[in-house]
Amino acid sequence: MTGTESRHDLHGTVVGRLAALAADTRAGGLPGELRTDVARRVLDVLGNSLAAQNQPSARAVTEVARGWAGAAAASGIGTGERFPAATAALVNGTLAHSMDSDDTHLPSVLHPSASVVPAALAVGEATGASGAAVLDAAGVGIEIAVRLGMGGYDEELGNSEFFERGQHATSICGAVGSAAAAAMLYGLDAEGIADAMGIAASFGAGLLEANRTGGTVKRAHCGWAAHSGVTAAEFARAGLTGPPTVIEGRFGFLHAFCGDRADTAKVLDRLGEHWELPGIFFKPYPCNHFTHAGIDAARMLLRDGLDPAEIVKIELGVPKPVLRTIAEPPAAKAAPESGYHAAFSGPFTVARAFLGGSGLGVGHADFTDESAKDPRTLELARLVTSHSDDRCDEIYPHQFPAVLRVRTRDGAWHEARVDHNRGGPANPLSDDELIMKFDLNVEDRLSPESARAVARGALGLPAAESLDTLMAAVRG
Template sequence: AAQAAGADGAALTTAVAVGIEVTVRLGMAGYDPELNNSVFFEHGQHATSICGAMGAAVAAGMLVGLDEDGLLDVLGVTASMAAGVIEANRTGGTVKRLHCGWAAHSAVTAADLVRRGFTGPPTVLEGRFGFFTAFLRGEADHAQVTDGLGERWAVPDIFFKPYPANHFTHAAIDAGLALRAQDVPLDRIDHIELRVPAAVIRTIGQPIDTKRTPDTGYQAQFSGPYAVVAGLFGGGGLGLGLSDFTDDLARDPARRALMARVDVVADDECTKIFPYQFPAVVTVRTDDGRTWREEVLTNRGGPQRPLSDAELAMKFRDNVAGRLDPDTTDQVVAAVAGLADVTDVADLLRPLTRLRTATD
């Protein structure tokens, strides 16, 4: 959208900030403190792709020059395009990889339609048949949307994911990596207990037989047992990278032997902290009676344990390895680091035209 509008880096930065704010606030409007979980998720909906479409639409609308009424229209139009079902988190299928891209596609399309005259309902959020009713069945906390809007920002509190896996698995990965550093003998492990917030078990611990035997690297990205075991084995990137989530590793007999010994259970302390962190406590017992315990209560990549610019660049390099040559990768890293000073967003995107395809 920024490229189509001829926008500069400063305008893009502003639009991204506002878009993320809209996304986070709509997402938190669907958080139920009594359930201690997202109402979206309780209904089988992927809040990332639903709320993400709404936020991205506001960002795209800003970039193409929509005024206040136009931005309201773009929310109204996008609400009819936002979608995402999360059953793939539990039992497999790669469709979830499409969700964020579809949200962005919907957003850019909606902004373009509104620019050409399409309109949406002015009560798209709170109306009788609006967003809150359609997606949350009216169980929305409106104050999460309006309180401190424009004064207190959610954006500084967002988390960057260090590992290419479901965010609920990250503390388990960190615990596994920490136990690896303590030289826990993998060949003597008798039992592993992964304790997590109650609300996340359905995503990373159920059905447990499937989570202990992921058939693909994609399924492994949503497996609590695989997360702990992969951490114990160690990997690339920032501890684990894309090369650690392959079909072959998901089926690796040594990893599966350890995954078979992992139980995923609810932990009261972790449940109290959720959803502001996605904590985990891992206990490992060996066949000679020794026990190791690792507690990870704050997520790496959040405000309490931020990733450095160098670490973020390292993750990017890991993600594009084999797709972009090193010189091009460095150009993109440098452009992103100086995004506010980029005069034409096309300068940021142009190096990506050298992207290699899977058949190259």
């Protein structure tokens, strides 16, 4: 709502303070370095999305979206088509999360950009917003999403309560962050932005069982979060309202999802003064983030001269909470049934890294269904036993560390430990490396010249008058 009549008192409520941050940022803009950071995330989302065109999740969701009528207002990445804004957000959010190559916030263990950026791009394109306005909205939406995730992080437990309960915090919190971004771009005032978030809090959903036992529905979670966020903002613009205590209330967001372990104070800690945004980790590899340190440990041993043909035993140490995702059940992780399952396997990813991998270390070619059946990889994966490591437990979930111990035929043991994930603040990806990741993502989709033009367009969004050129280039 953009009117001046007050519907409820937001003073002092969590959603009221988050909405005030959104309204203030729309008026004054993000600091330049944060706009640049979000532009890098836009580039990452576009590359991940273009790489996912042939994934079953992308084909299924796009097929359904084509049957939904409405104004052709925003681009479906790689589809050659335009859809209503909420539908485009659904398609593009599904694409953005389908290759498991989207960024990660720690310790909330959220992938915020995969839902918020598609929502912001869809509404930004539909409304003719400037690049800077889209970056401001996406930046605030990402910040809100990860702060809500932090509200469910239990320091004593050392893990996300969302995760402990089998809930996909990425999609649950992403719906609310997407609503804030969409509401900003639709021009809603602080009260309307609060309503949009309050509505989206009823829409957030997602279960993590697919990580353990399969199914492609998880890939659609971020699409549904983006769709829910845009829809919630449209509902708020039309007059639907949300509860003022939607975050902290007895039947509100945090208590409903996380129970007594929820911590509202973390959502508001230094709000507007400290930004979580620049500390969010880019993923160099298109597989579950818990596997990345093991991949890098294998690469370290290769650089030290280890011959994979001499390996007779591999011990992979990771944080205890990680085991159920990448190591259990052991037989299934040693011989994943598909390329998608392989992306969630510690033994498989370590084996691929030892055999050379592709891309920046391992790449999309390592996670095809054909690669999942590769005899050499499976032979090496069967040598891997996984266990919890005390030092990794101490570091997790501020990093996803790993230690790799390998015994060779001569009886010698070789060890490599990775405490800081590649792509995070302590081990960042440069612009050139991020562009390389984008180029690898789109090498079968765009010519080298077109790929470079898209990269320049995404990184140049702070000065762009609109999204038209960029989205036309990725629409296909």
